[in-house]
Amino acid sequence: MTDTINATQTKQFFSVCMESFLKAQGLNQTVFIPADVAWQMQREGGDIAAQLVWEQQTLGESAALGHDIAVPLARLESRPDADAMQRVAQILKEGPASPSAMQAQEPNLYLADDVNAINEAASEWEFEQNILSHDIVRLRSALTEAVRSIRGLLNDLTSFADTETGVGNYVGSVVKLVENAEQRLAAYGEQAG
Structure with a gap:
């Protein structure tokens, strides 16, 4: 033209x-x-x-x-x-x-920028995972304390095994529900973004 x-x-x-x-x-x-x-x-x-x-x-x-x-x-x-x-x-x-x-024509023109972006994304992911892990530990501790304070629930849980195992299993199942919900929300966020 x-x-x-x-x-x-x-x-x-x-x-x-x-x-x-x-x-x-x-x-x-x-x-x-x-x-x-x-x-x-x-x-x-x-x-x-x-x-x-x-x-x-x-x-x-x-x-x-x-x-x-x-x-x-x-x-x-x-x-x-x-x-x-x-x-x-x-x-x-x-x-x-x-x-x-x-x-x-420069093959490595954006290579450094791409590597930096990947490293930044990995750092953000690691930071979020650390926060999540900390929150899960806190949730597990709060749930364990709450379950132990409810007499009827504590009695039902100890009938299956010793007190620590029953409480640990119950708290573990609740924490697992929270972790699964978090993973689903994260997947929805990735799809929306």
């Missing part, structure tokens, strides 16, 4: 009209350009800011902050000259978190 547009006289003389025409034809997507790379191109004399209707000051500020600049694809196709377009094509991104064509 770029070659076809470059071949027309409309792009050279009426780039605003070409941009409007491309938008009318459905080229409504927005792409992103890392501001720091665009700023470097600008400083090297590419005048990319003027070609894409950006203010140099805004481009410089965005570059300093590490932002991407959103550009209507119709503008990108209708304004820069062929050399600038070729350079810009290597740094275009579909979204702020997407890699550019140049970055996509």
Whole structure:
């Protein structure tokens, strides 16, 4: 498409009209350009800011902050000259978190980020499991104390075995119900998330 547009006289003389025409034809997507790379191109004399209707000051500020600049694809196709377009094509991104064509050629680009995310998720899971384990111990202790304080229940439980085994079995079955409920809730949360 770029070659076809470059071949027309409309792009050279009426780039605003070409941009409007491309938008009318459905080229409504927005792409992103890392501001720091665009700023470097600008400083090297590419005048990319003027070609894409950006203010140099805004481009410089965005570059300093590490932002991407959103550009209507119709503008990108209708304004820069062929050399600038070729350079810009290597740094275009579909979204702020997407890699550019140049970055996509780096096989380990996101490996460190992925490993960090996995480690963080594992740490969160371990933290939650420690809290759950602590709560289960506390629940078991509170239930044991409660069961021992109920005379009729304590007598029924001791008829099956000695007092400690009967109470332990009863408390264990209640705790198991709580653990199963927690696991089901966690599974529902994962499905919903």
